Amino acid sequence: MAVAAAESRGTFPMRLPRVRFTIFDAMALVAATAFGLAAARGIDPGGFWPRPGFFLRWLFFGPSTCLAAAWAAGLLLLSAVRPPRLRNRLLRQPGLAACVAALASMAFGFLGFVGYIGVHTEPPNALSMQPAGAYWFAAYQRTSEFVIGAWVGLWITGRWSAGRNWVDRAGRAVGLFWIVQFAYAGVGVALNYVLRSF
């Protein structure tokens, strides 16, 4: 009873078993990587490799977005197969919170774009068919802001409790990718433009 009440407050007084990195985890992450790479190739075959002079753009907006999404889903699935108490604890840590935020934003973005395609009025002679890349871009367009919002929310409300386990660290790495992408989209593009001007 006391443990359940503490868990509902977000505090976990009991010592829980270690989160071991097993062969099953490794296999699941390899599968997630393969799925992400296959999705990247399917969504934008031309953008799978970087073009000369656009390496940073490729790094943050290319196949890495598919990989980050696949790893977020993989980490969530791996936490779902843990025992319930450990799973609840992992889910309330910032790493998996970032994964939840990233996947939620992609669902929002994708459904929003589908809705937009469905209801908006078209200019004359417009193409109503969109390439797969347009759907994917709409899906991850606001992921960085979702992750920033999630982490700022956890931090301000006093719920930020980073765990010393590989699942949380990997989730935080995924969240960090989206935040660095946000920073690059903000000033990196302009900085790149300035550097190339000299």
Next chain:
Amino acid sequence: MGRSDLTPLTRVDILILTASALLGAVLALATDREYVVTHGQNFSAVNPHRQLPVRLQLHRHTMIRVAHDGSAALTVLGIGLTLVAFRPRSDDGRPRRKGPGDVAAALTTALALAFAVRWAFEAVIRPPTPPLAPNGAFPLGVYLNLYGYWVEARPQITAAVTGAWSVLALLGFWRRDAGRSDRLGRRLGAAWFALWGVQGVVYVLAWY
């Protein structure tokens, strides 16, 4: 928790909120004037929506003005609310627990300032005659006017508030009524969602 149990607003808080509301109104009026001046002149000449019925064009313009003027007002109000929620207080040493409304206010301030940095940076480095990308656009992509600021900043703020609230709700961390500023912050977040809805109406009325 009843209304009387909430942490009350002090006189300084009310002063900050009144000043931010006034400043927000001024900024909203400036945004509206800029939109009317720049888009009104081109309303019938080069406006790509001129093939739509006039009634739809007018509705579309009205909704866009509501979305952008509202964004200006909400952003300044959000900054005021952040000052109220996070300013040091001398009455009791214990910091008040922050709620989702405080998060919405803080995110509004953080994202608006982050985008202002980008805006200012691009304004500084932008050459007088910018080179154009192959598609005819300026390669940096930020329109250096008030209208352009809200076009970019509003979706970012709304997405961040959505992300924060989704995660707090999904993970069971949603605690309401931490104080009056939190309650106002939740209304601020709801107003951002309402503006999202207004933008959705624009999409339905005519292509963007």
